[in-house]
Amino acid sequence: MEPTANERPGAGRRVCVVGASGKLGRYMVGHLLDRGFEVVGVCREQSVHKLDDYADRITVIGAQTDDRAAVERAVEGCDAVLTVLVPWSMGHYASGTAQAVLDYARPGARLVFSCGWHITRDGKDVYSWHLRLLVATLARLAKVIRVVDLNDQIEACRRIFASDTSWTVVRGSDLEEGPSEGLPVWSRRVGDPVLASNRTRRIDYALFMVAAIDDEELVREAPAINGRLTESALAHAAAKA
Numbered sequence: 001m002e003p004t005a006n007e008r009p010g011a012g013r014r015v016c017v018v019g020a021s022g023k024l025g026r027y028m029v030g031h032l033l034d035r036g037f038e039v040v041g042v043c044r045e046q047s048v049h050k051l052d053d054y055a056d057r058i059t060v061i062g063a064q065t066d067d068r069a070a071v072e073r074a075v076e077g078c079d080a081v082l083t084v085l086v087p088w089s090m091g092h093y094a095s096g097t098a099q100a101v102l103d104y105a106r107p108g109a110r111l112v113f114s115c116g117w118h119i120t121r122d123g124k125d126v127y128s129w130h131l132r133l134l135v136a137t138l139a140r141l142a143k144v145i146r147v148v149d150l151n152d153q154i155e156a157c158r159r160i161f162a163s164d165t166s167w168t169v170v171r172g173s174d175l176e177e178g179p180s181e182g183l184p185v186w187s188r189r190v191g192d193p194v195l196a197s198n199r200t201r202r203i204d205y206a207l208f209m210v211a212a213i214d215d216e217e218l219v220r221e222a223p224a225i226n227g228r229l230t231e232s233a234l235a236h237a238a239a240k241a
């Protein structure tokens with residue numbers, strides 16, 4: 001039997017998605033609506049049209065995601081805020097976005113942020129030479145083309161890790177499109193064999209972000225995720241069985 005509106009897990013709760021118009025953001029909006037949450041989305045004015053499919057079901061605030069006044073308005077009364085942190089622009093966009101969410105979300109709200117495996121909380125992650133090379137190349141390229149600032153995404157996460165809010169920073173592996181494989185597996189450390197396949201469906205990354213709202217185990221954690229049907233995740237599950 002289908003759950004009634006009031007039985008759905010999100011019934012009566014409001015969630016803000018900051019960066020709602022991107023691929024990850026739109027998947028999150030879809031999952032939230034499926035679960036009965038009320039949704040407020042923030043995205044750049046020029047991207048509001050990307051949310052047309054949801055137009056009559058969510059509230060959209062068109063603004064840069066580091067616009068403090070817009071974020072203050074968007075997160076008002078929200079039980080959770082899901083934020084897509086991106087290293088775009090040289091204007092401290094990621095850290096400005098994170099700071100606005102940290103400053104204006106109501107006390108006790110669940111704050112869930114997205115980023116990549118390259119972010120480390122305690123320096124204990126173990127990276128493959130391939131990932132180290134990729135990040136170093138991207139950082140060098142970013143300095144030349146000046147449209148991406150990886151260091152600002154690092155600064156954004158430093159501020160989140162230092163905050164006393166109920167945060168979770170979800171560190172995504174390489175992403176791919178495709179139908180859902182279910183909730184990704186996670187580990188505190190990049191380098192853990194369960195993550196070796198380094199591949200998550202974007203739709204499932206969004207699922208993890210949404211599920212984190214009600215997962216107390218993830219409060220003040222920076223889980224690195226990997227698809228649950230990848231080779232390394234299946235090998236780990238088989239070894240445990």
Ligand SMILES: NC(=O)c1ccc[n+]([C@@H]2O[C@H](COP(=O)([O-])OP(=O)(O)OC[C@H]3O[C@@H](n4cnc5c(N)ncnc54)[C@H](OP(=O)(O)O)[C@@H]3O)[C@@H](O)[C@H]2O)c1
Pocket residue numbers: 019020021022023024025043044046047050084085086087088089093114115116117171172173174175202
């Ligand atoms: N791509 C990967 O392989 C990968 C791997 C690991 C982790 N992640 C993490 O996953 C999250 C989503 O990343 P994604 O790559 O999948 O992209 P995405 O979901 O499509 O999101 C990209 C976001 O960046 C915004 N954006 C694009 N250009 C911008 C600009 N010039 N100035 C400001 N904002 C701009 C987009 O806003 P508009 O809609 O307004 O353009 C959108 O909100 C990020 O936190 C990322 O760190 C990604």
